[in-house]
Amino acid sequence: xxxxxxxxxxxxxxxxxxxxxxxxxxxxxxxxxxxxxxxxxxxxxxxxxxxxxxxxxxxxxxxxxxxxxxxxxxxxxxxxxxxxxxxxxxxxxxxxxxxxxxxxxxxxxxxx
Amino acid sequence: xxxxxxxxxxxxxxxxxxxxxxxxxxxxxxxxxxxxxxxxxxxxxxxxxxxxxxxxxxxxxxxxxxxxxxxxxxxxxxxxxxxxxxxxxxxxxxxxxxxxxxxxxxxxxxxxxxxxxxxxxxxxxxxxxxxxxxxxxxxxxxxxxxxxxxxxxxxxxxxxxxxxxxxxxxxxxxxxxxxxxxxxxxxxxxxxxxxxxxxxxxxx
Numbered sequence: 001x002x003x004x005x006x007x008x009x010x011x012x013x014x015x016x017x018x019x020x021x022x023x024x025x026x027x028x029x030x031x032x033x034x035x036x037x038x039x040x041x042x043x044x045x046x047x048x049x050x051x052x053x054x055x056x057x058x059x060x061x062x063x064x065x066x067x068x069x070x071x072x073x074x075x076x077x078x079x080x081x082x083x084x085x086x087x088x089x090x091x092x093x094x095x096x097x098x099x100x101x102x103x104x105x106x107x108x109x110x111x112x
Numbered sequence: 113x114x115x116x117x118x119x120x121x122x123x124x125x126x127x128x129x130x131x132x133x134x135x136x137x138x139x140x141x142x143x144x145x146x147x148x149x150x151x152x153x154x155x156x157x158x159x160x161x162x163x164x165x166x167x168x169x170x171x172x173x174x175x176x177x178x179x180x181x182x183x184x185x186x187x188x189x190x191x192x193x194x195x196x197x198x199x200x201x202x203x204x205x206x207x208x209x210x211x212x213x214x215x216x217x218x219x220x221x222x223x224x225x226x227x228x229x230x231x232x233x234x235x236x237x238x239x240x241x242x243x244x245x246x247x248x249x250x251x252x253x254x255x256x257x258x259x260x261x262x263x264x265x266x267x268x269x270x271x272x273x274x275x276x277x278x279x280x281x282x283x284x285x286x287x288x289x290x291x292x293x294x295x296x297x298x299x300x301x302x303x304x305x306x307x308x309x310x311x312x313x314x315x316x
Contacts, residue, residue, distance in 0.1 A: 022200045029193035033186060040182045043312050053313055060308035063189075064301050071196050072297045078132055081140045088144030092151025099155040 019073055028070045035059050139291050143298045150302050153254040154309055160250040161315050169244035172251075172315045175235055184227040185307045188262075191220035192300045195293045202286045210289065211273050217296065218269040221262050228259045251310070258306060261299045268292045 020028075039059050042048060048055065069075040074082050128134050164171050198213030232252070235241075242252045272292060275281045281288065 019200070019203070022197055025193060025196045025200065029190065032189050032192075036182065036186055036189060039308070039312060040178065043178060056308050056312050060304055063304045067192060067297055067301045067304065071192050071300075072294055080130060080132055080137065084137070084140040084144045085147070086144075088147030089151075091144075091148045092154075095148065095151045096155045096158075099159050103159065 019076055020070060025071070028066055032063055032066055035063050133287065135287070135291060136294075139294050143294065146298060146302075150254075150258070150305075153250075153257060154305065157250040157254045157310060160246040161310075163246040165245065169239040169241070169248055172247065172310075175238055175240055176311050177231070177234075178311060180227070180231065181307065181311050184224055184231075185303060187220050187227070188224045188300055188303050191217045191224070192297050194220060195296045199286065199289050199293050202289050207276050207281070207285065210285070211276050214269050214273050214276075214289075218266050218273070221266040221269070221296075225259055225262055225266070228255065228262075232256075254306065254310065258299070258302055261302070265292070265296045265299055268295070 039056060042052060042055055042059075068085070074085065130137065161172055194213045194216040198210045198217060201207075201209035201213055232255075240248045240251070242249055269292065272281070272289060276285065
């Protein structure tokens with residue numbers, strides 16, 4: 001396999017993908033802070049108790065994606081990095097699913 | 113060293129099979145494995161969080177202080193902002209601004225850890241310990257490992273500041289800051305999940 005020169009987007013003056021400007025980072029941080037405030041507010045609102053868990057999960061996923069895509073630059077960097085990270089997330093979700101199946105199908109664990 | 117000088121030095125990096133920086137690839141592989149690690153700990157917590165026998169200490173809903181943890185979460189989120197601002201500064205060749213932002217990130221990280229130590233101490237005095245119940249074990253192992261990761265991140269940030277101050281960061285300063293930044297942001301997103309799953313989603 002022929003070797004290639006590594007691409008350093010953040011240094012080189014080429015037309016490739018670039019990282020965001022500080023102003024965009026601040027905007028993302030404000031959005032993250034607002035979502036966190038909504039999360040905590042929703043926690044105390046008794047009228048949405050039935051929807052609480054789905055709402056919290058959706059907001060958590062949005063925050064997760066904002067940090068991964070913008071602060072960790074997955075939106076701008078090579079897709080190879082994204083795949084490495086996704087493999088880990090998928091494996092973690094598999095473990096989580098196994099736990100859920102265990103909870104639903106096996107006898108309850110003794111309190112301890 | 114100016115940004116243009118850095119370009120010349122970086123251009124002499126050895127070629128790779130993928131055309132990607134191997135150190136960055138290794139960091140992403142490591143973070144992928146960390147997803148599995150924390151996924152396992154979070155799953156274990158979910159499995160055990162309702163397992164508290166009579167007289168074995170408090171239940172989750174009796175002990176969590178949501179406003180307090182919300183402030184800690186906000187502090188850690190903002191540390192991700194200061195981390196990317198440090199990266200933006202070093203990419204422009206401004207190492208002084210980079211050091212200021214890195215110190216701010218380390219300070220916010222230490223604030224988070226200080227809050228966690230206070231929380232652990234408070235929980236211990238209220239009857240929740242590592243051995244009090246399986247809930248206590250799962251909680252302290254999960255949040256304790258996260259805190260250990262934050263602590264390692266703080267040490268790496270302070271090392272970067274020290275190396276930069278001594279002029280030993282070298283021509284790949286931005287690359288090093290970016291790699292440690294990836295680790296720091298990962299610690300942040302793990303806390304995003306922990307905050308929701310452990311603290312906000314109500315237990316039975």
